[in-house]
Amino acid sequence: MLSVPAPARPVPVASTHPGWAEAADLTMLRTRLTATVSMRRAGDLGAPVLTPSDAVVLRFPFGRCRIALKADTDWRHCGEAAAGFVFASAPNDVVRTEWVNDGEELILTVPTSYWQGRISDRMLAILSRKKPCRHGDAMLQQLVKLLMQSAHEDIQSAFARPLVQAIVERLIVAGADDRIRRAPARHPQALASYRMAHVIRYVRxxxxxxVTLENMAHAAGISPMHFAAQFRAATGKRPHHYLLEERVARAMELMRHTSWTLCQIALATGFGTQAHFCTVFKRYAGMTPREWRISVAVHVA
Structure with a gap:
């Protein structure tokens, strides 16, 4: 059995939504492998979970869910997962799930030191691809079910401890045997034109x-995770970038047709400060607002 250094305390990996059944934690203090079993309900948009800087988090869903990773200020849709799938998040990744139907999920936090010298190139690819994978391993699935059942029955951690380790070991074996397959790629549908019209009107x-992603999704009448993917499929842009373009376009109108100061224009277009306005404007227009205003005045004259 591999010996892994012991930490001061285990790292928490998840918490249940208020009003739900409490998550069951099964922690291996000596190896810092931490398991959490949580009940999920249809329509839940889970709170974002930060992957510890020294660990990989493995998610085994029982129930259909959509998984997203945070990229800057936006959420990137990674794909759908269900029973028989595993999703691995790398250190410092921020992950959240949206549940299509009622279900449960097992979340394992595995220290990066656990993998050293014991992982194949194939398994390394699985851990880095940031997509749900169908593991296709009946034994691994049975081990996951058994651990989840032990959590519900409040069985002592002495029984759960070898199960947690067996799941990770089996995952290593499955990866080495090249049995884990990537989930089929699904191209998100484009945002419907009537929904897009609602979003454009709301933004303007x-x-x-x-204006937040949630505001725009609400205007479209769909969840934030679905909205971000469908908006990008329809426009080729992230919602945040579209919002900035609209703010810059409105600023250009105000500079062309009013004598407002740059500070007034910045506030009127939602930038908050003149400095932020000037930075974003130059990024999109290729010149500062003052330079743009002068060039327009000279052209008109």
């Missing part, structure tokens, strides 16, 4: 205010 009516 609220440019002077803070």
């Amino acid at each position: 009516e609220h440019l002077a205010e803070p």
Whole structure:
């Protein structure tokens, strides 16, 4: 059995949504392998979970869910997962799940030191691809089920401890045998034109205010995770980039047709400060607002 250094305390990997059944934690203090079993309900958009900087987090869902990774200020849709799938998040990844139907998930936190010298190139690819994978291993699935059942029955951790380790070991074996397959790629459908019209109208009516991804998704009438993927499929842009383009376009209109100061224009277009306005404007227009205003005035004259 591989010996892994012991930490001061285990790293928590998940928490249940308020009002739900409490998650069952099964922790291997000596190896720092931590297991959490949580009940999920259809329609739940789980709270974002940060993967520890010195670990990999493995998710085994029982129930259909969609998984997303945070990229800067946006969420990137990684794909759908269900029973028989595993999703691995790398250190410092921020992950959240949206559940299509009621289910449960087992989340294992595995220290990066556990993999050293024991992992195949194939398994390394699985851990780095950031897509749900169908593992196709009946023994691995049975081990996962048994661990989840032991959590519900409040069985002592002495029984759960070898199960946690067996799951990780089996995953290593399955990866070495090249039996884990990537989930079929699914191209998100484009946002419907009527939903897009609602989003455009909402954004243009609220440019002077803070506008979030959730606001735009609500205007479209769908979940934030679905909205981000469908909006990009329809426009080729991330929602945040589209919002900035609209703010810059409105600023150009105000500079062309009013004598407002740059500070007034920045506030009227939702940038908050003149400095932020100037930075974003130059990124999109290729010149500062003052330079752009002068060039337009000279051209008109």
